[in-house]
Amino acid sequence: xxxxxxxxxxxxQREEWRDAFNETTALHLGAPCAKAGVxxxxxxxxxxxxxxxVLWGCVFEDFLTxxxxxxxxxxxxxxxxxxxxxxxxxxxxxxALRSSVISLYEVSDIVRDESFLARDLVRDGEPVxxxxxxxxxxxKQWDRIAARIVQIGSRIEMSGGALPFDYDLSETVxxxxxxxxxxxxxxxxxxxxxxxxxxxxxxxxDDVLDRTLHPKLPDLCNSDGDEIVWTTASYPLKRGxxxxxVRLALAAIPSLRPExxxxxxxxxxxxxxxxxxxxxxxxxxxxxxxxxxxxxxxxMNDRALILEANSRExxxxxxTLIEPVLAGxxxxxxxxxxxxxxxxxxxxxxxxxxxxxxxxPDEERAIIHANMDRHYVNLLDEPxxxxxxxxxxxxxxxxxxxxxxxxxxxxxxxxxxxxGSGSAMAGYDxxxxxxxxxxxxxxx
Numbered sequence: 547x548x549x550x551x552x553x554x555x556x557x558x559q560r561e562e563w564r565d566a567f568n569e570t571t572a573l574h575l576g577a578p579c580a581k582a583g584v585x586x587x588x589x590x591x592x593x594x595x596x597x598x599x600v601l602w603g604c605v606f607e608d609f610l611t612x613x614x615x616x617x618x619x620x621x622x623x624x625x626x627x628x629x630x631x632x633x634x635x636x637x638x639x640x641x642a643l644r645s646s647v648i649s650l651y652e653v654s655d656i657v658r659d660e661s662f663l664a665r666d667l668v669r670d671g672e673p674v675x676x677x678x679x680x681x682x683x684x685x686k687q688w689d690r691i692a693a694r695i696v697q698i699g700s701r702i703e704m705s706g707g708a709l710p711f712d713y714d715l716s717e718t719v720x721x722x723x724x725x726x727x728x729x730x731x732x733x734x735x736x737x738x739x740x741x742x743x744x745x746x747x748x749x750x751x752d753d754v755l756d757r758t759l760h761p762k763l764p765d766l767c768n769s770d771g772d773e774i775v776w777t778t779a780s781y782p783l784k785r786g787x788x789x790x791x792v793r794l795a796l797a798a799i800p801s802l803r804p805e806x807x808x809x810x811x812x813x814x815x816x817x818x819x820x821x822x823x824x825x826x827x828x829x830x831x832x833x834x835x836x837x838x839x840x841x842x843x844x845x846m847n848d849r850a851l852i853l854e855a856n857s858r859e860x861x862x863x864x865x866t867l868i869e870p871v872l873a874g875x876x877x878x879x880x881x882x883x884x885x886x887x888x889x890x891x892x893x894x895x896x897x898x899x900x901x902x903x904x905x906x907p908d909e910e911r912a913i914i915h916a917n918m919d920r921h922y923v924n925l926l927d928e929p930x931x932x933x934x935x936x937x938x939x940x941x942x943x944x945x946x947x948x949x950x951x952x953x954x955x956x957x958x959x960x961x962x963x964x965x966g967s968g969s970a971m972a973g974y975d976x977x978x979x980x981x982x983x984x985x986x987x988x989x990x
Contacts, residue, residue: 549639551606553632557624558609566620570609574744575601578752582759593754601751603707607694608743610643619644635698642696643705647739648746650716652956653689654990658682664695664704665990667716668723668739673990677701681708686963688956690716692746709750713957719749763886769831769839772857777883779853779865781876783846792846795871802844802868803834812842812855812864830856837920844868851876858883915974922979930954942983952988955979 558567575586590598613619621644629637651664654673662682663673667690676695681704685691693708711719722745726738766774783792789807796802802810811834832840842855842864853868855861865879929935932954933947941947955976962974980986 549636551636551640553628554610554621554624554640555606557628558606558620563620563623566612566614567606567609570612571602571605574605574608574747575751578748578755581752582755584755584759592758597754600707600709601747603705604648604692604709604743604747605707607643607646607705607707608648608747610640611646611740611743638698639696639703642698642703643694646694646696646705647736648692648694648707648743649739650690650692650711650719650746651695653685653691654687656682656685656687664693666695667720669736674702676704678704686960688960688963692719692750709746711750713953713960715749715753719746722749766830766886768856768860769829770857770859772859773885774830774856775858775883775885776889777855777858777861777881779861779879779881781851781853781872781879783848783850784875784877787875789846792851792872792875795875796844796868798871799867801841803838808846810844811838811840812844812867813838814841831921832856833917833920835916837924853879911973918974922976926979926982932957938979938983942985948985948988951983951985955985955989 557563571586575589579586579589584592589601593601610619610621621640625632625637625640632640649669650667652667652673653662653664655663659679659682661675661677662685664676665671665673674695690711690713691708692711694705696703696705723738723742726742726745768774793804793807796804796810801812801814803813804810813834834840841860842853845852845854851872853861853864855864861881861883926938929937930941933941933950936947938951938954941951958979959976962976965974977986977989980989
């Protein structure tokens with residue numbers, strides 16, 4: 547149900563309320579803006595009008611709950627003096643906001659154009675069904691949002707000021723609120739949340755400003771734990787070298803799998819001896835249809851044989867593998883390396899890098915989903931940083947591990963749900979993993 551707060555918004559700008567509203571705005575936005583070295587009035591230019599509008603809505607809604615030193619409140623004042631000019635639903639909504647608190651909610655079971663379930667991550671308890679239309683078009687399964695959820699008669703509704711939180715930021719705000727409750731020696735309840743709205747808003751804005759002003763590339767590594775640095779070793783073919791001779795030489799290496807007369811996949815096992823994958827990095831793993839791990843590739847043209855790998859370390863291993871059998875057939879290689887940042891910087895502006903696979907969208911999606919099945923089946927027996935660097939199967943054996951598994955699986959599902967509808971990864975169903983790990987009942 548749509549509610550209009552336009553009259554109340556104008557009332558906040560009256561002389562008797564203006565200073566108090568500006569103080570509330572400074573309380574919420576001042577510290578993160580000062581940290582970033584920006585003025586509050588410049589936020590629209592930095593983070594956009596839409597996000598600034600939602601941010602302002604959150605500040606406005608918190609102001610509606612506040613009482614001045616004399617005990618006065620803007621909602622009470624407005625309804626007393628102008629309530630006669632408002633509809634009954636509007637007045638009920640204003641009073642609901644007057645007594646509301648902001649909290650962190652986990653979204654699930656979204657019914658498009660109707661409703662969604664919201665579970666309070668601060669106060670816990672069972673999820674509640676929230677009547678909402680517009681929000682169901684942008685919300686995804688297991689999203690986390692900071693919002694005010696209010697009950698008006700028999701309906702439960704969400705206010706207009708809702709901030710999206712990724713998993714890491716939501717855990718940061720939960721830790722901050724728990725710390726505040728522990729310091730005050732009180733339970734995390736509704737009364738505690740009345741004083742913590744600035745934490746949700748401030749931490750969210752601090753994160754947005756940091757991402758905007760200091761964009762970071764993803765920290766990537768391969769399955770050996772090596773930093774992703776695309777490396778090629780280009781071996782010039784010696785005069786008189788026959789392509790057939792090169793193929794015969796490479797045929798002596800069992801780990802090279804020919805895909806054509808001029809292309810080979812270098813397959814093998816991941817090296818983990820004495821080297822842990824950094825917990826803070828994202829891991830890139832390339833596999834073939836049969837699940838074999840691809841460590842690199844070889845491609846031959848009229849002039850050269852080119853070895854490519856996704857790290858300097860793998861490129862060196864590849865050189866050690868192929869050079870003994872290529873003696874006399876190729877010259878000294880030219881080595882080139884590019885980091886992820888260098889690859890991004892060299893990408894032509896405004897030009898698409900996408901290449902057509904020649905398959906229909908359904909065929910492409912089926913292949914990708916099959917590869918993802920193999921990837922996640924293998925991952926069940928791999929150490930996962932989010933699980934404390936233990937395997938999912940091992941985590942499933944303890945209560946603490948199962949709770950971490952729930953968070954991990956929800957994060958995976960949320961990432962898949964956030965893929966654009968045109969992406970071949972969109973729609974991949976991870977629910978089978980819950981049953982495989984024996985925690986299907988915890989998916990709520």
